[in-house]
Amino acid sequence: MNSKLHKTIAAVCVATAVSTGFAAPNANSEAKLHKYSTTIEKERPKLNEETKRLIAACRRDPSEANLAALRKQIEINYDKVVARKKAKLEELKRTAKHNFKVQEMQEIVDEMLKNREYRIEQNMRRFTDPRMRPGSREAKDGFLPVLGVATNVSIAYTPVTNEEYAKFIKETGAKAPKDWRNGIMPANKARHPVVNVSYHDAAAYCKWLTQKDGKAVYRLPSEEEWEYAAGHMPKDADFNCGENEGTTPVDAYAKTLSACGAVDMWGNCWEWTSTPVTGEKNVMAVKGGSWNSRRTDCRTEQKGIGRNASHGADDVTFRVIREK
Known part of the structure; x- marks a missing residue:
C-alpha cells in the first residue's frame, strides 16, 4: 500500500x-x-x-x-x-x-x-470518498474537501476572522459588529473569529464572496456538512473551552485538526449552519461549542442547539463552504 x-x-x-x-x-x-x-x-x-x-x-x-x-x-x-x-x-x-x-x-x-x-x-x-488521497487535508488555497459529501464541496480552514470581515464591510458598507467601537475592528483581534454577526449577516458575506469570485458559490454549511467536516471530537483534544474569558485567534490551537484538516471547529465560537432547528421559528442550528460552553456541548454530535437568525452574539461566528 x-x-x-x-x-x-x-x-x-x-x-x-x-x-x-x-x-x-x-x-x-x-x-x-x-x-x-x-x-x-x-x-x-x-x-x-x-x-x-x-x-x-x-x-x-x-x-x-x-x-x-x-x-x-x-x-x-x-x-x-x-x-x-x-x-x-x-x-x-x-x-x-x-x-x-x-x-x-x-x-x-x-x-x-x-x-x-x-x-x-x-x-x-x-x-470511500475518491478525494481521500495524500494532501487532501492540506489547505493549499484556504479550503479543504469535505469527505463523505458531494465531491464539489470544500470548507474553509478557519472561521471568518475580523480582518476578513473588515474587507467585506469596507467594500459593501455593511454594518460593523456591535463590539467594533465606532465601526473599528477591535485592537489585536484581527485573527480572532468575527462575532456579533447574525445568520443573515453571515449569508450576506457569503453572497459577497460569490460575486467577487464569479465562478464558485460560497454559502454556510448545513449541519450535516459541518459534522462531516469536523468528524468526532477526540476526548483529549486541546481547544478554547473553559480556559479563556473570550475568543482566541483562529489558529491558536492549530495542532487540533478536524476530520477534513480544518482548525478551530471545537470551542472558541459556535458556528452558524444553514439548518433550521426543528420546531423553532427563525432559529438556525449552531455547532462546535464556544469558549464559555460545557465541553460536552462542543461535541460534533451535539444537536438541537440554535440561535435566533436575526441576532448576533459574542460567542457565535461562521465558516464558509465553497462549491465549484
Missing part, C-alpha cells in the same frame, strides 16, 4: 476517532481538561491493521463484497467503543461524587446508541 496514502487514511481515521474506534497519538499530552468535566477518557485506540487493509481494498476495488467487509469492521470497532463507554458509565455510577459526571457520560452513551447506523454510514462515506 502506498505509504503516503496510508498516512492519509490514518489521518482521516484519527479525526473520526471514537465513532469508529480509531484515534491518533495524543498530540498534546498536557491539554487541559474542561474545568466543569472530569469524565474525559485518555485511552487512544489506534487504527487496527484489518481496518487499514479493508480501506485499501475498497479503494482498489469498491465491490459489494469489499464494502460490506469494511462496514462490518467499522461496526465491530464502533461497538467496542460503545462497550467501553458503558463500562465507564457504570464506574461513574459507583464512584462519582457529583451526579453531573454520570449525566454527561449517560448523554454520550445514549447518543452513540441512538445514532449508531448514522455514524457508521458517515465513516463509510468518508473512507
Whole structure:
C-alpha cells in the first residue's frame, strides 16, 4: 500500500476517532481538561491493521463484497467503543461524587446508541470518498474537501476572522459588529473569529464572496456538512473551552485538526449552519461549542442547539463552504 496514502487514511481515521474506534497519538499530552468535566477518557485506540487493509481494498476495488467487509469492521470497532463507554458509565455510577459526571457520560452513551447506523454510514462515506488521497487535508488555497459529501464541496480552514470581515464591510458598507467601537475592528483581534454577526449577516458575506469570485458559490454549511467536516471530537483534544474569558485567534490551537484538516471547529465560537432547528421559528442550528460552553456541548454530535437568525452574539461566528 502506498505509504503516503496510508498516512492519509490514518489521518482521516484519527479525526473520526471514537465513532469508529480509531484515534491518533495524543498530540498534546498536557491539554487541559474542561474545568466543569472530569469524565474525559485518555485511552487512544489506534487504527487496527484489518481496518487499514479493508480501506485499501475498497479503494482498489469498491465491490459489494469489499464494502460490506469494511462496514462490518467499522461496526465491530464502533461497538467496542460503545462497550467501553458503558463500562465507564457504570464506574461513574459507583464512584462519582457529583451526579453531573454520570449525566454527561449517560448523554454520550445514549447518543452513540441512538445514532449508531448514522455514524457508521458517515465513516463509510468518508473512507470511500475518491478525494481521500495524500494532501487532501492540506489547505493549499484556504479550503479543504469535505469527505463523505458531494465531491464539489470544500470548507474553509478557519472561521471568518475580523480582518476578513473588515474587507467585506469596507467594500459593501455593511454594518460593523456591535463590539467594533465606532465601526473599528477591535485592537489585536484581527485573527480572532468575527462575532456579533447574525445568520443573515453571515449569508450576506457569503453572497459577497460569490460575486467577487464569479465562478464558485460560497454559502454556510448545513449541519450535516459541518459534522462531516469536523468528524468526532477526540476526548483529549486541546481547544478554547473553559480556559479563556473570550475568543482566541483562529489558529491558536492549530495542532487540533478536524476530520477534513480544518482548525478551530471545537470551542472558541459556535458556528452558524444553514439548518433550521426543528420546531423553532427563525432559529438556525449552531455547532462546535464556544469558549464559555460545557465541553460536552462542543461535541460534533451535539444537536438541537440554535440561535435566533436575526441576532448576533459574542460567542457565535461562521465558516464558509465553497462549491465549484
